[in-house]
Amino acid sequence: MVNRGLFIVLEGLDRSGKSTQVSRLHDQLEQDGHKARIQKFPDRITAIGKMIDSYLRSEAELDDRAVHLLFSANRWECCQAIEQSLQDGVTVIADRYAFSGIAFSAAKGLPFDFCASPDIGLPLPDVTLYLTVSPAAAAKRAAYGTERYEQVDLQNRVREQFKLVADKVRTMHGPDRWVEVDAEGSIDQVWERIWSQVKAIESKKGEQIHRLWT
Ligand code: T5A
Ligand code: NA
Numbered sequence: 001m002v003n004r005g006l007f008i009v010l011e012g013l014d015r016s017g018k019s020t021q022v023s024r025l026h027d028q029l030e031q032d033g034h035k036a037r038i039q040k041f042p043d044r045i046t047a048i049g050k051m052i053d054s055y056l057r058s059e060a061e062l063d064d065r066a067v068h069l070l071f072s073a074n075r076w077e078c079c080q081a082i083e084q085s086l087q088d089g090v091t092v093i094a095d096r097y098a099f100s101g102i103a104f105s106a107a108k109g110l111p112f113d114f115c116a117s118p119d120i121g122l123p124l125p126d127v128t129l130y131l132t133v134s135p136a137a138a139a140k141r142a143a144y145g146t147e148r149y150e151q152v153d154l155q156n157r158v159r160e161q162f163k164l165v166a167d168k169v170r171t172m173h174g175p176d177r178w179v180e181v182d183a184e185g186s187i188d189q190v191w192e193r194i195w196s197q198v199k200a201i202e203s204k205k206g207e208q209i210h211r212l213w214t
Helices: 018-031 047-056 064-087 098-107 112-119 135-139 154-171 188-200 202-206
Strands: 009-011 035-040 090-095 128-131 178-182
Touching: 009 018, 009 098, 018 035, 018 090, 018 128, 018 188, 035 064, 047 064, 064 090, 064 098, 064 112, 098 112, 098 154, 112 154, 128 154, 135 154, 154 178, 178 188
Parallel strands: 009 090, 009 128, 035 090, 128 178
Antiparallel strands: none
């Protein structure tokens, strides 16, 4: 029987360097002979993803709760494929996941428990690497674009909500499921920190997949 793949999530504020590191991790794993694939959330390709995309680009208006549920539905529609990949021995690297779902919607003012509940039962990542950058360092990177949530005051509220999300993950699933990674410094420096964390979870390939928030 093949070992299952690992389920690794990268989270962080906008511009923390997630996508850069996700693709680097993917390339390194393949170079080392592992099977790996990237799953971006939101997945803007599906019918639900297209609605989310037009909302984020401010081409459509949606009720806060409705769009929150769309982000969650977007994860549920990808969840079978994720589990299949893991069973087939493919490591899945997710660029954001349910944790962004809570942090952004709660930062807009929705109740935290409401934000967490639609994702109950999704596959639990083996580890979530939370990339931390100070607001000042993030602002020095490529300027925020025009997407809906790319504003400094909202990002500061999102950062506060991510602290509560981290507490919930550590309390319910154990401290090793949520790891903060200092994302300041060069891309190479951040990469070294990420790679050492990924190497530390190899043994989880023998464990069964758990369920989020259960
Ligand atoms: N959202 C998402 C919800 O509200 N609910 C949900 O459930 C989910 C899943 C879109 C929005 O959706 C919200 C959150 C978001 O606001 P997205 O598509 O992931 O989410 O957002 P993107 O705009 O694609 O990605 P980010 O803006 O978050 O950027 P990344 O991926 O963190 O950063 P990256 O790698 O693209 O890098 C940004 C810039 O910085 C440079 C890069 O070259 C690039 O120019 N950079 C560095 N510069 C200096 N030093 C380093 N170490 C650097 N690393 C990267
Ligand atoms: Na990104």
